Amino acid sequence: xxxxxxxxxxxxxxxxxxxxxxxxxxxxxxxxxxxxxxxxxxxxxxxxxxxxxxxxxxxxxxxxxxxxxxxxxxxxxxxxxxxxxxxxxxxxxxxxxxxxxxxxxxxxxxxxxxxxxxxxxxxxxxxxxxxxxxxxxxxxxxxxxxxxxxxxxxxxxxxxxxxxxxxxxxxxxxx
Numbered sequence: 541x542x543x544x545x546x547x548x549x550x551x552x553x554x555x556x557x558x559x560x561x562x563x564x565x566x567x568x569x570x571x572x573x574x575x576x577x578x579x580x581x582x583x584x585x586x587x588x589x590x591x592x593x594x595x596x597x598x599x600x601x602x603x604x605x606x607x608x609x610x611x612x613x614x615x616x617x618x619x620x621x622x623x624x625x626x627x628x629x630x631x632x633x634x635x636x637x638x639x640x641x642x643x644x645x646x647x648x649x650x651x652x653x654x655x656x657x658x659x660x661x662x663x664x665x666x667x668x669x670x671x672x673x674x675x676x677x678x679x680x681x682x683x684x685x686x687x688x689x690x691x692x693x694x695x696x697x698x699x700x701x702x703x704x705x706x707x708x709x710x711x712x713x714x715x
Contacts (some may be wrong), residue, residue: 565682570594577625578711580602581664585702588692597672603710604629604665608658613690614651616681620671621648622657624711627665631657634685653687666710 547566551603556697560712575591592599604627612634622631623646631639631647634654647653651674659665684690693699 570596576715577601577668578709578714581605581665581708581710583703583705583707585700586698587702595673597670598651600669600671601711602665602667602669604659605660605703606665606669607698607700608665609692610658611690611694612654612656612685613682613697614654615649615671615681616652616675616683617646618671618673619650620669622646623639623668623670625666625668627659627661627663629657629665629667631655651665663708699711 549560550562554562573592573594577591579587579589579601582603584605586602586604586607589601590598591601600686602622607617608629612632622641624627624641624643626643628640628642631637632698633639633657638661642648646668649653682690682692690697
């Protein structure tokens with residue numbers, strides 16, 4: 541499709557030089573990243589699927605059969621949020637805060653904010669997690685309340701063996 545059919549912002553008195561500049565800028569722009577949210581449900585454990593990533597911002601689809609992220613931790617390199625898509629969860633803060641989130645509710649977590657969460661529904665918890673890297677941060681940093689690294693896949697963070705529900709999915713239809 542020609543650019544003129546797509547670009548409704550073209551000025552009426554565009555010169556040939558302006559047109560070349562516009563076409564060059566558009567040709568050098570990064571493409572969009574379409575994605576679909578679809579994840580296999582679990583009998584046990586948790587999964588994390590990256591569905592889009594620009595390097596500065598990323599979208600993950602997370603599924604928890606039960607449990608959650610049980611180690612109180614923070615991320616010093618990013619702001620992020622969790623949005624409950626299915627099931628429910630309780631988020632906990634370091635000062636006794638509790639936030640119960642149902643479907644389509646969530647929590648925004650600025651860099652350095654300590655939290656943990658636990659699935660509270662009998663059905664699997666499905667979360668949309670979107671993170672945005674802070675400027676000038678080059679290292680992923682996830683710490684417990686003692687300032688020690690807390691890997692997300694560690695036993696201390698509630699990691700257990702993943703057992704899938706064969707053929708049971710949440711989200712978009714298979715293609």
